[in-house]
Amino acid sequence: MLVAAAVCPCPPLLVPEVAAGAAPELDAARAACTDAIGVLAASRPDRLVVVGPAEQQDRGPHVQGARGSFRGFGVDLDVLLGEAPADAGAGTGEATERPLPVSLAVAGWLLGRTEWSAAPLEGLGVGEPLAPERCIQVGGEIAARADRVALLVMGDASACRTLKAPGYLDERAAGFDADVARALAAADVAALKALDAELAQELKAAGRAPWQVLAGAADGAGLRGELLFDDAPYGVGYLVAAWS
Template sequence: MITRAAVVPHPPLLVPELVAGAAAETAPVRAATVAAAGKLPGPWVAVAVGGSGPATFVPPLSGTFLGYGVDVPVSLGGNEPPDPRLPLPVLVTAWLRERCAIEVSRVELVPPDLAPSDCVSFGQRLAAEDCGLLVLGDGSTRHGPRSPGANDERSGPFDDHVHALLAAADTDGLLALDPELARELGAQGRAAWQVLAGVPGPWRCASAEFFAPFGVGYHVAVWERP
């Protein structure tokens, strides 16, 4: 049974070597992400959204952040030669694994357009596993003029709402998030959050934080059984 889950983002800026000029500005989200992941028991099952999903990645498996500017090697376990094609959520899971000294069972990527009902089914299938659940997904990419997408005034209320839902461990509220609105705002974490909401509770939130450096929303939360 899954007794604890962590919601974290998966941007390249988590890796200090990739943001040498902004390491201090990105330190808070980095520290919160590592701390949340470190509260999970092992082994981890990670769930994230990926354009190549559905797909499953299992160790032994290694990769590198070279495609994001610096050759920072990471591993899900084992000593395999680095695969330069690994998706970003898999690389970030491996990076977090190394910092938390934990075993990873696998990384599951789901499609970005996965319907809420299918997210629930996926979460229900995970529920019986004896693991820590790592849920990777970013919020809106449209927070203000520094954002990689065009500024959208709906981004603030959207991510405020997601933060409140995570802080309340509100599974019904997460499942009510509009996939189309999330897509328009660049919030690719929507499907992963809804997979978490599909894992039967009850749940309580131990901690929840929100960050938006460089105009992108990043949610960090830890859920546990009451």
């Protein structure tokens, strides 16, 4: 059963070494992510599942201790998805060898800041085109894995909030992001389930599939939500929320 969730954005710029001179611009977002992850730790879960958008080659499960890198962004920095278990070298298979998608690498960096050791964890990279029905089903399966499950949900809102945004300006973007923010603030499972996947793709909202995984996991859990951060630096919507 899902007992807590944290929702965080996943731009590599959250990592100060990647952002370099612009790092202070996201200090408030980093602090909000730390607070949200603190809610996860306080829930004392039996298992933490980290979900984030991924390209095709990075989709599927990623085990605890899997390695991610920010070398593709010009920074000599590697991270792990949680502490590597003591038996990490004992033939844990392909999931250990595959590098983390960027979203889960950012999650690994965030968890490292909080020195997460509250529970075993695993990662799941989901494809942005994944149908809402399948996302919801996956979420339900995740919630059934242990008596007390926590979710760290990585994903950005629209990338079309300004003329200089990665997706240029789309007048629909602000309204879409506001709808998501309201749903996250209220832990409104129905509203997240109802997000328009086609519109989300047009607005380059990479968080849509992970948010709908959250909706499936939280169905019937009766959690309460709190929105901790809502802004659109660089024309991309970044939302941070905690459910408990």
